[in-house]
Amino acid sequence: MSLWVYFIAAMLLPQSLESAKEELRTKCPPGRFGPRCMYQCHCKGTNSCSLDTGSCASGECARGYVGDGCQNVNLAFNANTSSKNLVDSNATSCQTEGLQSQHWLDLREKLWLRRFTIVVTGFAFHTTESLKDNKGAQVFIQVTNSSDTKPEWMTSSNARITWSGNGEVDIFLEYAVQGRYLWIRGSNLLFCEVYVFGGRNVALYRPTAQSSTLEKFTSSLAVDGVTSQRFADNSCSHTKGASGPNKFKEIFKERVSWWRVNLTSRHVISRIVIYSRLGYEERLRWFHLRAGSLDPASLLTVYQSPDKRPPSILDILPVTPMSLAVLQVDLYGRGRILTLCEVQLFGECPDMTYGPSCNNTCDCADPEEVCDSFSGSCLSGQADREDDKESESDSLLTGIVVGVILVVAFLILGLFIALWLRRRNNKRNDKTEESTTTTDLPSQDDDTYEVVETTHNSQGDVILRDVSTGNGNSTSARPSFRQKFNSLTLCGANSTKKKTDARKKGGMRSRKGGPMPLPPRVTASDVYDDANSSGGACAGGDGSGEMYEVLGDREYESPYTVFKPAVYNNTL
Missing domain, CATH: 2.60.120.260 (Galactose-binding domain-like)
Incomplete structure (x- = not known):
């Protein structure tokens, strides 16, 4: 199933990308x-x-x-x-x-x-x-x-x-x-x-910033392509300056009002046009233009306006076409307001490059031709080289080989996943069947099954006592791991007459965390009688308590041994 998911995703991914585009x-x-x-x-x-x-x-x-x-x-x-x-x-x-x-x-x-x-x-x-x-x-x-x-x-x-x-x-x-x-x-x-x-106007819709913003008049309004100089048209940027009820406090906050545009990469600029707000042209008296790379520390002054009322549209011709990635307008003086209705930077990509970020290389039939800065088109036509064709063929072949390898890898991966899932399901089924056959047998509970002492009766049979109950009388007809019992008498050929300290044998845990196994060498042939030591029920199973036998053909070294009633002489 997972393989089909990968296959369908691989088929739909190109279409999804194209749809998103x-x-x-x-x-x-x-x-x-x-x-x-x-x-x-x-x-x-x-x-x-x-x-x-x-x-x-x-x-x-x-x-x-x-x-x-x-x-x-x-x-x-x-x-x-x-x-x-x-x-x-x-x-x-x-x-x-x-x-x-x-x-x-x-x-x-x-x-x-x-x-x-x-x-x-x-x-x-x-x-x-x-x-x-x-x-x-x-x-x-x-x-x-x-x-x-x-x-x-x-x-x-x-x-x-x-x-x-x-x-x-x-x-x-x-x-x-x-x-x-x-x-x-x-x-x-x-x-x-x-x-x-x-x-072309390479500043259009580029990222911008300014020293402060008055209400909704953000810095981006100066590169929105709208050259209206009427403030009511909401197409001009505006810094706070010293205005409003707190103007005497605001006047000391901004020593320089500035506006900045980021072209994201270097362009060759041959002309700068600035549209100011009609009726407020004097606000742009004595401003500076600084330009440089993306690093603000690289900005250098490239133009300084005269200290007089400028025209509403400033057409600035640099001394020489300049390469820049960032242009900043600085207005010096505390509390001065900077309002820009549109800033246009006319230029192109550096020679032999093109595209929005000038990160594409020209590929003209004439290698000395400078392609179109916007589209990359060439008057001599696009290059048609044999090595390019071979490269395309090699790329196609490489793509096919990689595709085949990926398909085979997904097949192998899918096979391993299927085998792993099958094995896990088989284990679950085995556990389910085991629990079904022993539904009448409770699960182990170390906290309730706590044998801490072994003694012997007069016949030499080992008696396991649960000292947590405090007496020697049977309190359960069917002792289990979840039901406490008083005493069990071990009957059978493997009974040991040697006193055994259960705490020193290792294996099952007591409530205090110490080792606590049952006596060793006890197998499925051994039988227990829950009568007290005076009952003498081992011989025929006719004592006062029920008989129990050990499940499983293993010694009593595991904490997972379970008891069940044993029938002797039809007494149970």
Whole structure:
């Protein structure tokens, strides 16, 4: 039976795990997906998406988002440009100028930029294959802080350009560059859309903490994805500060008001955006940003705000993209209140890693390609190595062998358990049968059967006396281990005429714990008469008491010998 339980459990376990996984996915609130529901859906026209990948049923991301799972912010959306068709998030609306063209985008502020996608098309004679092979078509791009109409174009030495069959040109720079203007020039093609990847908000739904909490305004409200700056919308975090009837006591409790977000692993952050409470922007005067690893002692100041009223939305560009796992906002001064409506950290995993915790390694066909930080996808395709196939085959074979070994082990275990249960049941049955055949015979009771003295009668027979009763008269018709008796006269060939001290023979215990056996060498052939010593009943069993014989063919060295009535001359 146990074997079937193991077998059924082994069969149902994978299905149970998959069901549990599906249940966890379906429990995500609307508009969220992924492990622990830590991502937001950004699909065009709806807030629902694939619970696993975040992909949209329509195949289109909401305006302002781009990339796998629509997780990257599109910095080019609604940017100032020479052609509005390039930044309307509509890849089907293309420029109306000729094939030889040059365009610019003004991103309105300096930003760290590294990846771009340009959707292009050409006339009928430009086939998909020609675009893929980069025949007859060229794309040049430059990031600069100058609006000069004659920029120096980037070359392929520091940019990785990939042409795809759907008319997309993906440009991935060797390292991030800082700039505000984007210049694009092409030949023998038309530009339809430009996407500038601004990273994904890696602070979303991450663990947070703060120095104190006012009522229900917890630290997690600053990473809930809601950018409303109205306090009435209950989407802002809030420390206690010096408020309420005890504000003069509270003012000395907090020397520094702080808020912290834990990314759980290092990410490369290129931009920080902080939304403060409308009408209370001055609360963020002279605050510090500290960043570092998971160890709080590693936090270092990476930004310090000026001592003036800041804007309601602070867009902070670090001096260089920085690697961090923890970001902390510090507000120095006793009793100061720290209110944050949303904190966004835009960045990616370190190169060659991807996933929610950046703990997965890229596996691209081109080993030098940096995969997508969110999904791990590669423009060159996933690696297809023979050793990987062999490894998979070996893993499959190993799994089969291990499975067979486990089945055999369970079979052997089940067999041993079955044999053990059978043996135990047999013992129980034997004991039951034994107790059934001797139901009229009481069980032993050391406390009531207490022979402490042996004497002899005139015929030389041994008399066993129970001194606990204090007299020599028979008080029981059927003495047993649970019924005290006065005296028993031993009759038979094995009677001993030697006085025996029962306390020195070892075996049965007395009430005081000492050894107390019956006289030795007494077997089943011996007979007892419960008459007193003057009865002389041994000869024919016709004395004043009943006759008893010993059960069992063993000597009187065991405390488990039982008596039963013996019939002699039909007198009993």
